[in-house]
Amino acid sequence: MYAQMVKTDTTSVKTREEMSAEERAFQDRVDADIKIEAKDWMPENYRKTLIRQISQHAHSEIVGQLPEANWLTRAPTLERKAILLAKIQDEAGHGLYLYCAAETLGVSRDELTEQLLTGKAKYSSIFNYPTLTWADVGTIGWLVDGAAIMNQVPLQRCSFGPYSRAMIRVCKEESFHQRQGYDALMKMCLKGTAAQKAMCQDAFNRWWWPSLMMFGPPDKESVHSAQSMAWKIKLNSNDELRQKFVDQTVPQAEYLGLEIPDPNLSWNEERGHYDFGEIDWSELFSVVRGDGPCNRERLAARRKAWDDGAWFREGLMAHAEKKSARKDTQKNAA
Amino acid sequence: MGEWPLWEVFIRGQHGGNHRHVGSLHAPDAEKAVMNARDVYTRRNEGVSIWVVRATDITASAPGEKGPLFEPSNSKVYRHPTFFDIPDDVGAM
Ligand SMILES: [Fe+2]
Ligand SMILES: [Fe+2]
Numbered sequence: 145m146y147a148q149m150v151k152t153d154t155t156s157v158k159t160r161e162e163m164s165a166e167e168r169a170f171q172d173r174v175d176a177d178i179k180i181e182a183k184d185w186m187p188e189n190y191r192k193t194l195i196r197q198i199s200q201h202a203h204s205e206i207v208g209q210l211p212e213a214n215w216l217t218r219a220p221t222l223e224r225k226a227i228l229l230a231k232i233q234d235e236a237g238h239g240l241y242l243y244c245a246a247e248t249l250g251v252s253r254d255e256l257t258e259q260l261l262t263g264k265a266k267y268s269s270i271f272n273y274p275t276l277t278w279a280d281v282g283t284i285g286w287l288v289d290g291a292a293i294m295n296q297v298p299l300q301r302c303s304f305g306p307y308s309r310a311m312i313r314v315c316k317e318e319s320f321h322q323r324q325g326y327d328a329l330m331k332m333c334l335k336g337t338a339a340q341k342a343m344c345q346d347a348f349n350r351w352w353w354p355s356l357m358m359f360g361p362p363d364k365e366s367v368h369s370a371q372s373m374a375w376k377i378k379l380n381s382n383d384e385l386r387q388k389f390v391d392q393t394v395p396q397a398e399y400l401g402l403e404i405p406d407p408n409l410s411w412n413e414e415r416g417h418y419d420f421g422e423i424d425w426s427e428l429f430s431v432v433r434g435d436g437p438c439n440r441e442r443l444a445a446r447r448k449a450w451d452d453g454a455w456f457r458e459g460l461m462a463h464a465e466k467k468s469a470r471k472d473t474q475k476n477a478a
Numbered sequence: 479m480g481e482w483p484l485w486e487v488f489i490r491g492q493h494g495g496n497h498r499h500v501g502s503l504h505a506p507d508a509e510k511a512v513m514n515a516r517d518v519y520t521r522r523n524e525g526v527s528i529w530v531v532r533a534t535d536i537t538a539s540a541p542g543e544k545g546p547l548f549e550p551s552n553s554k555v556y557r558h559p560t561f562f563d564i565p566d567d568v569g570a571m
Contacts, residue, residue: 183541230521237518244502247484253504254481313501317522457506461482464507 145295145385146204146268148360148432150197152371153189174376179305182248190375193368195249196265197377198307202242203260203267205235207442211275212284220278227324228281234317241313245306261447269428270358272436279332279340279347285325287348287355287393293318294389295359298379307377326396333400341401348397349405356420357428359386390418484533485511487518489525497529505530 160168167187173180180186209232216232219225243253259265270288275281296318300311332340360366360382372378390409397404408421430436482504488497500519505511511530519525539547555561564571 181541183538185541233517234521237521240503240518241501244484247502252481310501457482460506460510461480464510467507 145358145360145382146208146292147197147200148266148268148358149366150193150200150368150372152193152368154368154371157370157374171374174303174374177301177303177376179308180303181305189371190377191249193372193375194304194307194377195246195251197372198242198246198249198310199251199256199259200266200268202239202246202256203265204271205239205242206260207267207271207446208288209235210442210445211271211273211438212281214275215278215281218278219281224328231285231321231324234321238310238314238317241310242307245304245310248306257450261443261450263434263443266432267442268358269431269436270354272431272438272442273350273354274438276350277343277347279329279343280351282325282328282332282344283347283351285321285323286329286396287325287351288358289318289321289325290393291355291358291389293322294385294392295380301376301379303376329400333402344400345402348402352405353423353427354431356386356390356423357425357431359383359389361425361428362423387417390420394418482506485515485530486533486536487511487515488529488531489515489519490527491525492523497527500524502533508532 158167160171163171166185170180170186170190180190212228212232212235216225216228219228243256246256247253256265260267270291275284293315296311296315300308300315302308302311329344333344336344363369363381363383366382369378369381373381394404394409406421408419410419412419431439434440483506484502485505485508486502487500489500490497503511503514503518505514508530512528515528515530520528551557
């Protein structure tokens with residue numbers, strides 16, 4: 145997901161007997177669906193895990209702008225360009241909501257930025273794939289934002305107040321993202337030329353598996369899930385959401401006339417779900433390690449943006465300080 | 479140089495009502511904070527008025543004082559109209 149394989153620093157979920165009185169009271173509040181607010185007492189690992197999860201989520205929103213920005217200047221019409229620009233601007237907003245939520249836990253924005261730029265903090269694996277054609281932009285909206293929605297909707301109910309409120313804002317805006325993507329693909333698949341349709345199939349082929357990987361490793365290998373679920377900062381298991389995504393997406397692909405690039409995909413009447421083929425987990429782990437097709441390019445772009453913006457950040461700050469100093473002297477003179 | 483200070487953002491929506499806290503952001507001064515708030519928090523007509531306040535200027539009640547602060551109002555149920563049983567015969571009240 146936008147936050148994948150978030151470590152919890154715990155080896156197992158504590159039983160009530162093993163918990164301190166404070167921990168027990170905290171867990172009771174979580175169990176009763178009472179939101180935890182930034183100033184409330186919380187276990188140190190809950191705080192640390194949340195900083196990791198929320199900042200990873202924020203970094204994903206920010207880095208996620210890059211693959212789409214690749215097509216801003218080459219969008220096929222002025223309207224598509226304006227739509228894409230608005231979508232990318234939303235993602236910047238999502239990043240900002242989330243950074244602020246993380247900051248309530250006592251970490252500074254600069255620290256978070258540094259963790260991204262040094263590679264210490266991760267962002268979603270999905271944004272390390274290239275956008276080769278215009279069809280990739282539509283496919284990202286449809287699949288990547290679609291997968292994000294699947295994960296973010298339940299997170300609106302997560303136990304940490306600021307994170308939950310950020311998710312509510314994000315979810316309000318996310319549906320537009322998925323629809324504009326699907327709409328772009330409908331245009332090409334249903335009304336386009338054979339070449340345009342082939343372009344869509346090619347993009348779909350390349351994004352299908354990485355989209356499934358977004359949900360993270362299979363449940364049996366998700367070592368940190370149990371603790372995160374007990375804390376209600378993860379509401380559904382990886383496999384559960386992945387299955388839901390496949391079930392929702394297959395009919396949408398069929399409507400577009402696109403073929404799912406998985407020979408093992410079939411409807412399982414008994415389960416009431418689609419069965420699908422084995423995911424190549426070695427690919428996910430190599431992307432997360434930093435060896436995906438675009439990891440280096442993405443980080444280099446973020447570093448450049450940060451460095452190139454330094455004069456601007458410093459200039460505005462210097463101006464603000466000068467102005468407030470002038471106001472002070474005027475006040476003292478009066 | 480240190481990071482831009484943090485501002486809390488309050489927005490009053492289209493249909494009247496109070497300014498409501500919507501989130502926070504970083505900006506070098508109040509003027510830029512309003513501009514940034516426009517971009518971050520009102521991309522879909524969410525507001526017609528923006529307030530920004532430096533986060534360090536806000537004084538908050540402490541979570542530990544929740545009891546002493548709010549319990550007194552808990553015990554005064556007679557402050558709610560439903561506390562009183564008024565017979566139907568007297569009409570709307
Ligand atoms: Fe987003
Ligand atoms: Fe999005």
